[in-house]
Amino acid sequence: MSLQPNGQTLRIAVPNKGSLSQAATEMLRESGYRQRHDARELSVVDADNGVEFYYLRPRDIAIYVGEGTLDVGITGRDLLLDSGAKAEEVLSLGFGRSRFLFAGPIGEFSDLSQLAGHRIATSYVGVVRTFLEDRGIDATVVRLDGAVETSVRLGVADAIADVVETGSTLRQAGLEVFGETILESEAVLVARGGDVPSGLEVFKRRLEGVLVARTYVMMDYDIESANVEAAVELTPGIEGPTISPLHREGWVAVRAMVPRAGAQRLMDELFDIGARGILLTDIHACRL
């Protein structure tokens, strides 16, 4: 078994179900790790990489990591904050994005101060209590496990605080958002505060490699040497673009990583200043 430098396996918690589960598993696969093929598997040992994955409820993951039972985990920022666990965010992972907001029956609430004396249903009691306390709003928090939007119609609560992605669940329930956003969430890598478990740096670097590979593409083009400075301003790359001689007098080949977003517009601009043979290719993995 290939182990971490101190001979230990890095133990990693991964969401077993819900919104984060599939994307987390895909990201780990892209990072070169073995993942489960059957949703009933509880853990997977990847001996070649010296890691072990435990598939757990995303809500519980920060608790396992905070207690030190597991070394690192993937969960939602909102779930991490709600848990109150002694775990900290070490990397944001760019998927599972959501907003956490208050909502009430259409036309009934317009300002957060109106929540005073009312009942607010939520599955995120920790986040909501802290938010209300910080603003000195005295309201009753009703803990529900899910389907929070229905609670208002059934008379269990006057307003809700919940995860909103597209907003379609709120609309269906006849509710509307009011007040400021409580928090913006996405999937994050969490570790125990203060500790740097052996193997975490390698694991984190692999995930960062996937994030970069998803965010950037590789651009190649040929251009006359006279125009290369203008072209390089458009494609500065990360460290600096690679410029190689072409077997054609007065021309060079340029290679640079560019952000995926806007890459087509960049190709148009490069063409306009004389670049030709402009190619865009995906990056599968990288270490910067």
Ligand SMILES: Nc1ncnc2c1ncn2[C@@H]1O[C@H](COP(=O)(O)OP(=O)(O)OP(=O)(O)O)[C@@H](O)[C@H]1O
């Ligand atoms: N549409 C969404 N609904 C719920 N959670 C979402 C959504 N989009 C992103 N998330 C994020 O996923 C995490 C919640 O995942 P969790 O598995 O606990 O709930 P779920 O996806 O609602 O699953 P469940 O079927 O158990 O209710 C949070 O970090 C939340 O911000």
Ligand SMILES: O=P(O)(O)OC[C@H]1O[C@H](OP(=O)(O)OP(=O)(O)O)[C@H](O)[C@@H]1O
């Ligand atoms: O803004 P939307 O795109 O509509 O997504 C948000 C809804 O999705 C989740 O519910 P889920 O389907 O997980 O059911 P649950 O309430 O039982 O957790 C979340 O709790 C919201 O209700």
Ligand SMILES: [Mg+2]
């Ligand atoms: Mg849910």
